[in-house]
Amino acid sequence: MTYCVAIKLNAGLVFLSDSRTNAGVDNISTYRKMIVYERPGDRFMVLLTAGNLSIAQSVREILQVEQLQERPDTDAITIRNANSRFNVGLIFGGQIRGEGLRLFQVYSAGNFVEATTETPYFQVGEYKYGKPVLDRVITPETPLDEAAKCALVSMDSTMKSNLSVGPPLDLVVYEANRFQTDKIVCLDMQNPYYRMLHSSWGQKLREVFDSLEDPVWDDAHTEVPLKVPAGRSKPLKKITRPDERLI
Amino acid sequence: MTYCVAIKLNAGLVFLSDSRTNAGVDNISTYRKMIVYERPGDRFMVLLTAGNLSIAQSVREILQVEQLQERPDTDAITIRNANSRFNVGLIFGGQIRGEGLRLFQVYSAGNFVEATTETPYFQVGEYKYGKPVLDRVITPETPLDEAAKCALVSMDSTMKSNLSVGPPLDLVVYEANRFQTDKIVCLDMQNPYYRMLHSSWGQKLREVFDSLEDPVWDDAHTEVPLKVPAGRSKPLKKITRPDERLI
Numbered sequence: 001m002t003y004c005v006a007i008k009l010n011a012g013l014v015f016l017s018d019s020r021t022n023a024g025v026d027n028i029s030t031y032r033k034m035i036v037y038e039r040p041g042d043r044f045m046v047l048l049t050a051g052n053l054s055i056a057q058s059v060r061e062i063l064q065v066e067q068l069q070e071r072p073d074t075d076a077i078t079i080r081n082a083n084s085r086f087n088v089g090l091i092f093g094g095q096i097r098g099e100g101l102r103l104f105q106v107y108s109a110g111n112f113v114e115a116t117t118e119t120p121y122f123q124v125g126e127y128k129y130g131k132p133v134l135d136r137v138i139t140p141e142t143p144l145d146e147a148a149k150c151a152l153v154s155m156d157s158t159m160k161s162n163l164s165v166g167p168p169l170d171l172v173v174y175e176a177n178r179f180q181t182d183k184i185v186c187l188d189m190q191n192p193y194y195r196m197l198h199s200s201w202g203q204k205l206r207e208v209f210d211s212l213e214d215p216v217w218d219d220a221h222t223e224v225p226l227k228v229p230a231g232r233s234k235p236l237k238k239i240t241r242p243d244e245r246l247i
Numbered sequence: 248m249t250y251c252v253a254i255k256l257n258a259g260l261v262f263l264s265d266s267r268t269n270a271g272v273d274n275i276s277t278y279r280k281m282i283v284y285e286r287p288g289d290r291f292m293v294l295l296t297a298g299n300l301s302i303a304q305s306v307r308e309i310l311q312v313e314q315l316q317e318r319p320d321t322d323a324i325t326i327r328n329a330n331s332r333f334n335v336g337l338i339f340g341g342q343i344r345g346e347g348l349r350l351f352q353v354y355s356a357g358n359f360v361e362a363t364t365e366t367p368y369f370q371v372g373e374y375k376y377g378k379p380v381l382d383r384v385i386t387p388e389t390p391l392d393e394a395a396k397c398a399l400v401s402m403d404s405t406m407k408s409n410l411s412v413g414p415p416l417d418l419v420v421y422e423a424n425r426f427q428t429d430k431i432v433c434l435d436m437q438n439p440y441y442r443m444l445h446s447s448w449g450q451k452l453r454e455v456f457d458s459l460e461d462p463v464w465d466d467a468h469t470e471v472p473l474k475v476p477a478g479r480s481k482p483l484k485k486i487t488r489p490d491e492r493l494i
Contacts, residue, residue: 128375132404136453145461153456157379173464183464193462200459206383208451209400214392215440217420217430 001164002125004033004048005134005151006091008103008115011144012175013093015046016151018125018159020166021053034170035060037094040180045094046172050124051087051108059088089124094174101176129161130154148173149197152187156198169194248411249372251280251295252381252398253338255350255362258391259422260340262293263398265372265406267413268300281417282307284341287427292341293419297371298355302335336371341421348423376408377401395420396444399434403445416441 004017017033031053037045047063049056093103093115103115105122115122117140123131130153137150148171158165173183187194251264264280278300284292294310296303340350340362350362352369362369364387370378377400384397395418405412420430434441 128408129379132376132408133452133456135408136449137456143461145463149459149461150456152462153459161375161378161382193460197459201455202383204455204458205380205452208448208455209380209384209397211451212396212400212444212447213440214390214396215399216392 001162002033002050003123003127003130003155003158003162003165004050004091004125005121005123005127005130005154006046006048006093006103006115007121007134007138007142007147007151008093008101008140009120009138009142009144009147010140010176011142012173012178013046013095013101013103014144014147014151014174015048015091015093015170015172016148016155017048017170018155018165019168019170020164022164025163028164028166030166030168032170034172036172036184038180041097042179043094043096044174044179044181045092046174048091048124050089055088056090059090091122091124095176095179097179126158126162126165130158133157144173144175152194152197153201156194156201248409249280249297250374250377250402250405250409250412251297251338251371252368252374252377252401253293253295253340253350253362254368254381254385254389254394254398255340255348255387256367256385256389256391256394257387257423258389259420259425260293260342260348260350261391261394261398261421262295262338262340262417262419263395263402264295264417265402265412266415266417267411269411272410275411275413277413277415279417281419283419283431285427288344289426290341290343291421291426291428292339293421295338295371296335297337298335303337306335306337338369338371342423342426344426373405373409373412377405380404391420391422399441399444400448403441403448 001022002018002020004015006016007014015034019030019032020028021031022028033049033056035047037043037047047060049059088108090106091104092106093101095101103122104112105115105124106112120140121134121138123134133150133153138147142150152169152171155165155169159167167187167189169187171183171185171187172181174181175183189195189198248269249265249267251262253263254261262281266277266279267275268278269275280296280303282294284290284294294307296306335355337353338351339353340348342348350369351359352362352371353359367387368381368385370381380397380400385394389397399416399418402412402416406414414434414436416434418430418432418434419428421428422430436442436445
């Protein structure tokens with residue numbers, strides 16, 4: 001599978017992708033799912049791909065070839081003739097001089113949505129495990145490096161729960177109005193920062209869990225009783241009558 | 248949708264289910280997905296259901312009617328004539344006097360798996376959001392009330408991310424070799440313990456996140472540099488050549 005996430009902030013853009021590709025659990029490879037297009041001082045763009053690997057590669061190829069042929073429709077990604085076997089998800093974002101930051105999610109059929117203040121990030125691939133931390137942290141005001149940290153925690157949660165998402169990780173941090181970046185890094189599991197994040201997050205989550213009070217079943221002995229105040233909702237009926245004899 | 252979780256511990260069993268049923272987001276109802284069978288001092292069992300509501304209700308009904316007819320196959324759940332439209336997931340567990348604790352997950356086709364020391368919990372329905380905390384906390388040695396707390400945190404994460412999982416929640420804690428329980432509670436969102444858990448978990452997660460160091464891009468100024476040590480993995484190639492003119 002795949003997990004890619006991209007975040008649009010007031011301060012810039014963050015892109016993160018895994019690189020595991022699998023055709024069944026017995027056939028695992030490593031392919032980059034991120035491609036960076038940069039014309040320093042003029043424009044900077046990043047493409048993230050999920051879905052069928054051959055389709056994703058074809059789409060990239062077509063995008064670049066189309067441009068070589070100077071086709072006019074360069075300002076939006078259009079994927080034509082999608083059919084039911086056409087399985088690909090793209091995230092595409094960046095900035096062109098004279099314009100603002102933009103971030104898009106493109107679906108298999110070629111339709112797309114753009115990130116907004118209310119929806120500042122997009123995910124493709126295995127999105128569920130890594131979504132809660134994004135929802136808790138990311139707003140347009142989040143600083144770039146904090147958002148990069150959040151993307152890495154999101155990726156870490158995903159890799160912990162889905163073996164088909166794996167390292168190395170490609171991370172790009174783009175600062176608004178720079179039209180280039182040096183903050184491009186490929187992280188394997190030996191990277192000291194990633195290792196710190198991975199172990200600290202796991203350990204501290206456990207400490208938070210332990211710090212929360214266990215439920216107490218006797219109302220008299222706790223500030224936060226588990227029992228529902230009378231009348232608030234119906235207790236569950238047990239089936240104990242002799243004519244219901246499953247037991 | 249639905250989220251149900253059941254945990255088998257040395258100390259007993261924990262069962263938790265939501266109660267939201269929906270046929271599209273514009274048609275939401277509340278149905279209990281948990282049923283408790285108890286013959287005090289002799290046996291105690293709980294059934295959790297996910298999937299198509301009418302099928303789940305039919306399965307319960309058949310189980311109880313079959314028993315009324317004194318059919319011999321009472322010690323396993325068999326669901327026959329499953330076809331492709333048959334969408335239901337069950338968790339069934341409990342204890343009969345003279346036997347150990349048992350917990351099963353039953354699939355639509357009627358086949359089933361039993362919980363073990365290595366796999367001490369089962370989930371049905373929307374399982375992904377609530378799985379990480381279970382993986383971090385639950386072992387067979389976990390005390391009952393701590394496991395109940397873990398199940399509630401797992402449910403809370405699920406409800407935060409999937410609107411089709413919702414309150415009230417039905418929670419049962421069964422202590423081994425008691426063959427009955429009084430620890431059965433229906434929790435709505437006003438329950439003081441649940442409110443404490445919900446707000447503390449969210450707030451403390453955020454504190455943990457904030458306590459982790461942001462990445463620093465200059466190796467010279469940090470103990471945990473983000474840059475990959477030379478040679479460890481290949482940096483991502485930017486496309487900047489003039490003949491690759493997407494940009």
